[in-house]
Amino acid sequence: MLLAIDTSTALASVAVLDDERLLVELTWQVGPRHSSELFTRIELAMGMARLTPADLTGIAVASGPGSFNGLRVALSAAKAFAFARGLPVYAHPTLDVIAWGYAGAAQPVWAMLDAGRGQVYCAHYPTPVTSAMGWGPLDGYHILTPEELAMRVTGTALMCGEWRADTGQALASALGERAHWAVPVAPRRAAWLGELARPRATSGAADDILHLEPLYLRRPAVTQSRRARMGKGTASTAETPGE
Amino acid sequence: MSEPRSLPQPFRVLAIESSCDETGAAIVEDGRVIRANVLASSASIHARYGGVVPEIASRHQMQSLIPVLEETLSISGLGWDDLDLVAATYGPGLAGSLLVGLTAGKALALSRGLPFLGVNHLEAHIYASWLHTGPEGHTPADPKLPLLALVVSGAHTELVWIPRHGRYELLGQTRDDAAGEAFDKVARMLDLGYPGGPAIERAAQGADPAGIALPRAWIPGTHDFSFSGLKTHVSNLLRKLEEEGHEIPTRALAAAFQDAVVDVLARKTLAAARERGAREVLLAGGVAANLALRARLSELLAPEGIMLRFPPVALCTDNAAMIASAAYFHARAGERDTLDLDVRPDLTLPFAEGHA
Ligand SMILES: [Zn+2]
Numbered sequence: 001m002l003l004a005i006d007t008s009t010a011l012a013s014v015a016v017l018d019d020e021r022l023l024v025e026l027t028w029q030v031g032p033r034h035s036s037e038l039f040t041r042i043e044l045a046m047g048m049a050r051l052t053p054a055d056l057t058g059i060a061v062a063s064g065p066g067s068f069n070g071l072r073v074a075l076s077a078a079k080a081f082a083f084a085r086g087l088p089v090y091a092h093p094t095l096d097v098i099a100w101g102y103a104g105a106a107q108p109v110w111a112m113l114d115a116g117r118g119q120v121y122c123a124h125y126p127t128p129v130t131s132a133m134g135w136g137p138l139d140g141y142h143i144l145t146p147e148e149l150a151m152r153v154t155g156t157a158l159m160c161g162e163w164r165a166d167t168g169q170a171l172a173s174a175l176g177e178r179a180h181w182a183v184p185v186a187p188r189r190a191a192w193l194g195e196l197a198r199p200r201a202t203s204g205a206a207d208d209i210l211h212l213e214p215l216y217l218r219r220p221a222v223t224q225s226r227r228a229r230m231g232k233g234t235a236s237t238a239e240t241p242g243e
Numbered sequence: 244m245s246e247p248r249s250l251p252q253p254f255r256v257l258a259i260e261s262s263c264d265e266t267g268a269a270i271v272e273d274g275r276v277i278r279a280n281v282l283a284s285s286a287s288i289h290a291r292y293g294g295v296v297p298e299i300a301s302r303h304q305m306q307s308l309i310p311v312l313e314e315t316l317s318i319s320g321l322g323w324d325d326l327d328l329v330a331a332t333y334g335p336g337l338a339g340s341l342l343v344g345l346t347a348g349k350a351l352a353l354s355r356g357l358p359f360l361g362v363n364h365l366e367a368h369i370y371a372s373w374l375h376t377g378p379e380g381h382t383p384a385d386p387k388l389p390l391l392a393l394v395v396s397g398a399h400t401e402l403v404w405i406p407r408h409g410r411y412e413l414l415g416q417t418r419d420d421a422a423g424e425a426f427d428k429v430a431r432m433l434d435l436g437y438p439g440g441p442a443i444e445r446a447a448q449g450a451d452p453a454g455i456a457l458p459r460a461w462i463p464g465t466h467d468f469s470f471s472g473l474k475t476h477v478s479n480l481l482r483k484l485e486e487e488g489h490e491i492p493t494r495a496l497a498a499a500f501q502d503a504v505v506d507v508l509a510r511k512t513l514a515a516a517r518e519r520g521a522r523e524v525l526l527a528g529g530v531a532a533n534l535a536l537r538a539r540l541s542e543l544l545a546p547e548g549i550m551l552r553f554p555p556v557a558l559c560t561d562n563a564a565m566i567a568s569a570a571y572f573h574a575r576a577g578e579r580d581t582l583d584l585d586v587r588p589d590l591t592l593p594f595a596e597g598h599a
Contacts, residue, residue, distance in 0.1 A: 035346045039353055039582035053354045069339055072301060073346045079309050080350035084323065209309050213302070220298035 001051060002058045002201060003042065003081070004194040007034040007074040008066030008094040009113060009162060014041050015190035016049045017198065022191045023049040034073035042077075056087060058206070060197035062188075063091040064215035065121040065141065066113055071214035079209045088206030090197035093215050096136055097193045098161045099125040102182055103135070105158045110149070112161035119143050120167055121217055124152070133199045143217055150174035162187050250575055255321065256328045257351065258567035259312075261344030262336025262364045264289055264300040266307035267563035268315040270326070274571030275375050275385075279318035280564040283307035286438070293437050294427075301339035308347055315563075323355050330570030333361035334590030335398070341586035349582045360570045361584045364561075365592050368394060368527040369405070370572065371554040371565035386552050391521040393512050394592070395536075396528035397423030397438075400508070402466045402515045403592065405525075408572050413594045414515050415466025422504055423530045425470040429477050429500050433493050443497045444533055452499035455480075455492070459507050466515045473503055501535055509539040516549055526553035529560050 004015040012030035016023045024045040030037050046052065061078035064071045075091075082089045099111040109125040122144055123137035144152070146167045153175055160182035163171075171179060200206065253272040260267040269280040285303035289295045316322075331348025334341060345361065352359035372386050389406040391414075400417040420428070423440055430439030435446050458476055460469040477500055484491055516524050524544055530536065531553050541551045558565060 033585065035342055035349070036583045036585035038346075039349050042353065043582070053356065068298065068301075069342055072305060072339060072342045075305060076308060076343050076346040077350040080312070080347035081354045083309055083312060084351045084354040210313075211306070213305055216302070220296060220302060222292055222296050222299075 001056045002060055002194050002197060003046075003056050004060040004190040004197065005038070005042070005074050005078055006062035006094065006097065006188060006190050006193055007038055007070045008062050008064060008188070009070060010067070011162065011186070011188060012038065012041070012070075013186075013188060013190035013193075014038070014045050015194050016045050016051060017191070017194040019198070022194065025189060025191045027186050027189055032069070034067075034070045038073060038077060053081070053085060056085065058088045058090060058197065058201050060090045060092065060193050062094040062097050062193050063212070064094050065115065065217040066094050068214070068216065071216070075212065075214050079212060082209050088201070089209050089212060090200045091207045091212055092193055092196045093123075093136075093141065094188070095121065095123040095141060095161070096196065098188050099123065099137075100132065100135060100192045100196055101184075101189065102158055102160050103127055103129045107156045107158050107180060109158045109160060110153065112149075112159065112163050112167075114162060114164050114167065115143050115217075119145055120149060120163060122149055127158075131199075132196050133203075135196060141215065141217055146170035147174060153178065156180065158182055160187065251327060254327050254571060254574070255325060256330050256567040256570045256574070257315070257326050258329075258362070258563045258570055259331040259344040259348045260364070260367075260561055260563040260566045261304045261340050262332045262334070263340060263561060264295045264303070265561045266304045266311050266344070267561065267566075268311045269563035269567050270315060270319040270321060271374070271564050271567035271571065274370070274568045274575075275373055277374060277376075277564050278321065279315045280562060281311050281315045281318065282562055283311050290437050293431065295337070297337045297339055300337060301343055304340055304343040308343060312347075326355070326357060328358050328360060328570060328574055329355075330360045330362050330566055332364045332367070332566055333584055334587030335364060336586075336588060338586055338588045341588065345584070345586055349584070353582060358574070358579045359582060359584075360573055360578060361580045362566045362569050362573070363590055363592065364566070365394060365399065365590070367565040367569040368396070369525060370568040371527060371558045371562075372525050372552045373568050373572075374554065374558055374564055376555050376558065386525055387523055389519075389521070390523040390525050390552075391512070391516050391519055392525040392527055393508065394527045395422045395508065395530035397421055397427060397530075399528060400468050400470075401592070402512060404519055409576065409593075411592045411594050413592070414519075415468065415511065417468040417470060418462070419469050419471035420474060422468070422470060422508060423528070425474050425504060426530070428474050429497075432478055432481055433491070433497060435493070435497065440530060440533060443501055444535065446494050447498035447501045447535070450494035450498040452495050452502055455495055455499035457499050457503040459503050461507070461511075466511060468507065468511065470504065473500070501533075505533070505536045505539045508536060509543050512540060513543045513547070516544065517547070521549060523550045523552060526551065527559075532556045532559040
C-alpha cells in the first residue's frame with residue numbers, strides 16, 4: 001500500500017495505490033493552504049480505501065521544483081510520516097511526474113512549471129517509453145525563459161504541465177506548429193507519482209529520509225527587510241513569485 | 244483554559260519547534276520533566292548576513308528535521324507507544340520555518356494515531372519556567388499563579404498579568420522597538436556582531452559606563468516601553484564622536500546602553516508588580532538570558548518579598564521543551580487541535596479584554 005503526496009503547486013494531489021490498482025485519488029486546488037488541507041485529504045483518502053496508517057508500506061512524494069512552501073509541506077509530511085512508521089520514501093521530481101502522464105507520446109515531451117520572474121522550470125523527456133524504471137529527463141532540470149526554452153526545442157514537442165498564459169503565447173509564437181499542447185483538466189496526478197514509485201518499492205531502492213530535500217532549483221535569495229519579526233536581526237524573503 | 248482534567252501519568256508530549264532559525268524536538272513528562280531536548284541551529288550561517296535569512300533557515304530546518312527527531316527519541320529511550328500527544332509551534336515566526344515543524348508534527352500525530360496540539364511560541368517562553376532543570380530527583384515548586392510576566396525578546400517587550408493558566412492580560416508593551424531589537428541594532432552600530440544581546444552583554448562585562456549619560460523613556464502613567472529614542476541617541480553620539488575624531492569607547496557605550504535598557508525594564512516591572520500586588524515575577528524570552536537584567540530585577544524585587552523566576556539560559560532561547568510544557572497545560576484543559584491547523588506567522592499572546 002503506497003501513499004502518494006504532491007503539494008508542489010497550487011494544485012495538490014494525494015493517492016493510495018495497492019500493487020495493482022489505484023484505490024483512491026484526490027486532486028484539488030489547494031491554493032496556498034498546503035499544510036492546512038493536506039492532512040484532512042490524506043485522512044479522507046485513507047478512509048475511502050478503508051486503510052489505516054499501519055497498513056501503508058511506503059510513501060511517494062513529488063519533490064519539486066515548485067512552490068518552496070508547498071515543497072516544504074510535502075517533504076516534511078512524507079519524511080515525518082515515514083519516520084514514525086519506519087516506511088521507505090520514494091521521491092520523484094515533480095516534472096518527472098508531469099511528463100510520465102505522456103510517456104507514451106509519439107513526440108518528445110517537455111514538462112513545465114511556472115518559476116516566476118518570467119521563467120519556467122522545465123525538463124525534456126525521451127518518449128515513447130513503457131517502463132517507469134529509470135524514468136527521468138534527458139539532460140536535467142532547467143530554469144529558462146520561454147524564448148530560451150523555444151531555442152532548445154528541436155523538431156516537434158509535446159508541451160505539458162502548468163504555465164502562465166503569456167508563457168504559452170510566447171512559446172506558441174516561437175514554435176508554431178512544432179508544438180503540441182497537452183491541456184488536461186488535471187496536469188498532474190498523484191496516481192502518476194504512484195506509478196513511478198511502485199517499481200522502486202519492488203526493487204527496494206528507496207530514498208534516505210535523513211538527507212532527502214526538495215529540488216528547489218533556485219538558490220535562496222538574500223534580501224533585507226525592514227522588520228525583524230523574530231528579533232534576530234534583519235529578515236528577508238526568498239519565495240518564488242506567485243507563492 | 245478550563246479546569247484541569249485527569250490525564251494519564253506520566254503524560255508525555257513530543258514537541259517540535261521551528262519558528263525561526265532553530266529546529267528543536269523534545270519529549271517532556273507532565274509539562275515539567277525533560278526526557279530529551281535537542282536543538283539544531285543555523286545561527287552561525289545567518290551571522291554572516293547580520294540577521295536571519297528566512298529561506299536559508301527553512302532549508303536548514305528541512306535538513307535537520309529527521310536527525311533532530313531521531314536523536315530526541317534515542318536520548319529519551321522511549322518508543323512511540325510511550326507518547327501521549329504531539330505538539331508543534333504554529334506561530335508566531337517565519338512562515339516557511341513554521342511550516343516545516345508544524346507539518347511534521349501533524350504527520351507524526353496522524354501516522355501514530357496520537358492527538359495533536361499547536362502551540363503559541365510566546366506562551367511557550369512563559370512555560371519554560373515550569374521545566375525542571377535541577378539535579379534528578381529534585382522537584383522544585385511550580386510558579387504560582389497569579390503572577391506578572393515580563394516577556395522580552397527580539398520582537399516583544401510586554402508586561403503581562405497571568406491570573407490563571409491560559410489567561411493573559413496585557414499591562415504594557417513597547418511602543419516602538421522591542422528590547423532585543425534595540426540590542427541588535429546598537430550591537431551593529433558598535434560593530435559587535437550578531438546576535439546583539441549576547442554581544443553587548445559580553446562587551447559590557449566589567450566595563451565602566453561612567454560619564455556616558457543615556458536617556459531612559461519612562462512614559463509615566465503607563466506600563467509601556469520605548470527604546471527607539473535610546474537607540475537614536477547612541478547613533479547620534481557615535482556620529483559626533485567620529486566627527487570630532489575621538490576613539491569610540493565601545494565597551495563603555497555597550498555597558499551604558501545595557502544599563503539604560505535594564506534599568507527601564509526592571510523599574511517598570513517593579514511598578515507593575517506593586518500595582519498588582521504580585522507575589523511572583525516571571526522573566527521570559529530570549530532577553531531573559533541577560534544576566535544584568537536578572538541581577539537588576541532581583542535587586543529591586545527581593546526587598547519587596549517578590550520572587551523572581553527565570554529559566555536557565557539554554558531554556559530562555561528557543562527550544563522545544565518549552566513547547567511541550569505549554570502543550571501539556573493546554574492538553575490538561577482538554578484542548579486538542581485538528582490537523583487542518585495552519586501556521587500563523589503574526590500570532591500574539593491571546594490577550595483577554597479587561598479584568599478577570
Ligand atoms: Zn522565541
